[in-house]
Amino acid sequence: METGEIPSDELAGGFSPYLTIESGQTYRWTRSDGELYSGRRAPDAWYELAIDGEVVRVRSIETGLEWRSTTDAAPILRRRLRLDDDLDRIVDAAPDDPLVERAFDAHRGLRLVADPAFDTLISFICSAQMRVERINSMVDALAREYGTEIAFDGRIYHDFPTPAQLARATETELRDLGLGYRAPYVVETARMVADGEAHPAEAREMPYEDAREYLTRFVGVGEKVADCALLFSLGFDEAVPLDTWIRKAIASRYPECDRGSYAATSRAIRDRFGGEYAGYVQTYVFHHLRTGAEPVEPPT
DNA sequence: CGCCAGGCCTTAC
């Protein structure tokens, strides 16, 4: 086992594993006390991730981040939890808006994640009409049933399945895992990637709206799921997924941003949220409203 | 029991 620390002074603007991992962006992590998404913080709990054949554990300590892993975890953590983002700069660049400012103040230390593209696409196909706790249980089930085993510290962990591994699943099997009508979407999208017809990572080099359009070719991927994949795995910090919570916020607080179509409304709220880092703003507002930190007023 | 959850698909206009 390798161990190490990342000192606080290398985390510009702070970092909260709890807020970052339990804010509905990433469904690949587990928590050592099993209380993921319980709404309860546990300062001593380890967060664990199996990725690219390695296992990483991390938790906050007084002086920064402590990690234990099958390998040198520092570069993995830096990349996947975006530890090099300067949160102070991002907060300073956010628009002058009361809801946005309250969300940033209430959840300081929340960072965007940078998960693998295929994993994220599948996770958000599962997310349709589903609460975050259940999305997490679906992704857990996929990893447990189809992912490669990794041994670490006397336990067995499961990587997220590769496209080929997931393409071997049947619709019936995934329905039995509780995926419901999303089961055939997952199987077919996995098959498309495994067969080389397309790959979500192809979107990375495209202009933002072209990238979103590209991802909708996958079954079960509409504009909203595409935006989630772009924001949480492909580096499009300007992407603003229009989910139920953001739509409620638009209806009650930014009604002029409702332009009817997804594309036009997306452009309007992206502009309202500051453009370049609008997706960062969205993630704070989403978490703020979803967790009930403040109520969403009905439209006036 | 009804309603809702980080929506998408098909079909009809």
Add this chain to the structure above:
DNA sequence: GTAAGGCATGGC
């Protein structure tokens, strides 16, 4: 291009 209806499942 936009609108309506169907779709699995579990928690409240």
